[in-house]
Amino acid sequence: METKKLTAKDFITIGIFTAIWFVVEFAFGMLGYLHPYIVAAYVVLLPLAGAIPMMLFYSKVEKFGMITIMSVLIAIIMFVTGMGFLGAPLIIVAGVVADLIARAGSYKNAKMIVISYGVFCSWICANYFPILVTAKSYRKDLLDSGFSKEYANNLFRAINSKTIALLVICCVLFGFLGAFLGKSVVKKHFEKAGIVQ
Amino acid sequence: MKRNLDPRAKLYMLFVVSIIVMLSATTPLLWCIRTMITMIPIMLLIKEKRYAWALRFFVLYALAMILTFFVLGSGSTGMWKAFLTGYCGIILQFSPAFITAWYVIRTMKVDEFMSAMQKMHVPDSITISLAVVMRFFPTIKEEYGCIRAAMKMRGSSLAGGNVWKMMEYRLIPLLFSCVSIGDELSAAAITRGLGGKVKRTSVVVLEMKSIDYLLMLFLTGAAAVFVFVKYWV
Structure with a gap:
């Protein structure tokens, strides 16, 4: 198929990988309720966890728009699961930029894919966004809705306007690392089996 | 005749519940509204004869609520208490959205969803x-x-x-x-002709009935009261 337009098959691929990806991230995301530092550690955990399915997804991407649509779906899912809409535009921006980077390597260039995945991972920080912007009321809400003071204190020690830059950088760096690991796993298993050319 | 809710009403419900979930409840009145909103999907599950799940969700929510308000306080410390508080917190915080999403996904057929989305020009x-x-x-x-x-x-x-x-x-x-x-x-x-150039027709005919409008009106009202009480009172 040489068409530039996305077909139904592409949409189905996007849907499947978004579902798998979401299940993986959700499983790791649940850990955050054990301790607030784990919430901050998402920047390490999630890029690594999501890398294998995403690298397989990247191997199926051939046209512009697939990564963008995926980021829109993620934004919708994040909204429905109660993460708020403040981060949604940022998630979509990360998706579009990642898509453009991958396109620059015509979706084949390994280096571009790694960079693209790193940028894509910065969506995780979009979820911290409400914590930063509405810090005061967020804290009050946490306490009022039954979280302990300890939890709130630790959360704000880990995530504030000073650490956010570091968190974004961590996201991107571990995105790179995850991409390398994911790529090697995809190579090891899927290229041998002939699922990926 | 057995009639289900229109998928658009269900999607709207999901939308409103997500908004309310995002704004956490702080006063007893707000908790009331939140609980009420949570009970809607549970009641709908009963109507769909999914008794086991309705009961499970109800018990989960009730348990988390009792634990949070009567057993634990925000001053509680210690490993196990903090752990429990955290888990009750997440259940109370996210379960309304989770229950609604579960209800919507389980009861909405894919063709219903497709034609509803098509009608909304997505x-x-x-x-x-x-x-x-x-x-x-x-x-x-x-x-x-x-x-x-x-x-x-x-x-x-x-x-x-x-x-x-x-x-x-x-x-x-x-x-x-x-x-x-x-x-x-x-x-x-x-x-099945997905991705063709022609506009697809659908076997299911969607029609908004009074009960759909009623539900949407009720949800909008609840959300409006919630936002109003939270930010202006």
Whole structure:
């Protein structure tokens, strides 16, 4: 198929990988309720966890728009699961930029894919966004809705306007690392089996 | 005649509940509204004769609420108490959205969803992908169950305690089966004319009935009261 337009098959691929990806991230995301530092550690955990399915997804991407649509779906899912809409535009921006980077390597260039995945991972920080912007009321809400003071204190020690830059950088760096690991796993298993050319 | 809610009303419900979930409740009145909103999907589940799930969700929510308000306070410290508080917090915080989403996904047929989205002029790219995501969660669960059973049979569930290996052993077969299921799914979808240039027609005729409007009105009212009380009183 040489068409530039996305077909139904592409949409189905996007849907499947978004579902798998979401299940993986959700499983790791649940850990955050054990301790607030784990919430901050998402920047390490999630890029690594999501890398294998995403690298397989990247191997199926051939046209512009697939990564963008995926980021829109993620934004919708994040909204429905109660993460708020403040981060949604940022998630979509990360998706579009990642898509453009991958396109620059015509979706084949390994280096571009790694960079693209790193940028894509910065969506995780979009979820911290409400914590930063509405810090005061967020804290009050946490306490009022039954979280302990300890939890709130630790959360704000880990995530504030000073650490956010570091968190974004961590996201991107571990995105790179995850991409390398994911790529090697995809190579090891899927290229041998002939699922990926 | 048995009539279900219009999918658009269900989607609207999901939308409103997500907004309310995002704004956390702080006063007793707000808690009342939140609880009321949570009870709607549970009641709807009863109406759909999904008694077991309705009961499960109800017990979960009630338990979390009792624990949070009568057993634990925000001053509680200590490992186990903090742990419990955290978990009750997450249940109270996110379960309304979770229950609603569960209800909507379980009771909405994919063709209903497609034609509802088409009527709301959502682009195909989003509609098809979202429909696949929705349809795919149960599939993933099923496949994962099979993989776990297979691993158990061979005695490799723990992979020698290596966390990375444990993940690899589960994720790779899951991805394999999902990819092939995806290929089958696209073949099936294309035979049904998905992705053609012609506007698709639908067997299901969607029609908003008074009960749908009633539900939407009620939800809008509840959300408006919630926002008003939270920010202006």
